Amino acid sequence: MAGRGAARGLVTKVPAQVGEILEDLRLGRLQIQTWTPRPRRCSIARRRIFSGMVIAALYIAGAIVLASSWSHHGWVAAVMFAVASCAWFVHVGRDWFTAGGARTAALGRRDVGPE
Numbered sequence: 001m002a003g004r005g006a007a008r009g010l011v012t013k014v015p016a017q018v019g020e021i022l023e024d025l026r027l028g029r030l031q032i033q034t035w036t037p038r039p040r041r042c043s044i045a046r047r048r049i050f051s052g053m054v055i056a057a058l059y060i061a062g063a064i065v066l067a068s069s070w071s072h073h074g075w076v077a078a079v080m081f082a083v084a085s086c087a088w089f090v091h092v093g094r095d096w097f098t099a100g101g102a103r104t105a106a107l108g109r110r111d112v113g114p115e
Helices: 002-027 039-067 073-098 101-107
Strands: none
16 A cells, blocks of 8 residues: 555656746756766777777787788788787777876875876
8 A cells, every 4th residue: 555655646746846847948947967977987998898809800810811821921910910919008008097007106106196
């Protein structure tokens, strides 16, 4: 029987709230605010996934080229491995610098907050 009481309370409250919303809309005071939870973390996750896919594809393509019987397979594979390694170092370095790794490493401590 407790469910009926909650439903009865909802039925009595909703029309009043809808009336307030419609009144705000009529007077031009209605504001709708949205937010995305942790947009920076989502951006970092997307960048990590994309970088990981590109780097993995370069390593796999380099291994396939290295196993082939093409006359210049060694040079091409070496270039692919070098590009993949450089991309990985750039990605990790960017994460390290944006997380404050360089600032905290220079100061020799980890308890430094954002400036």
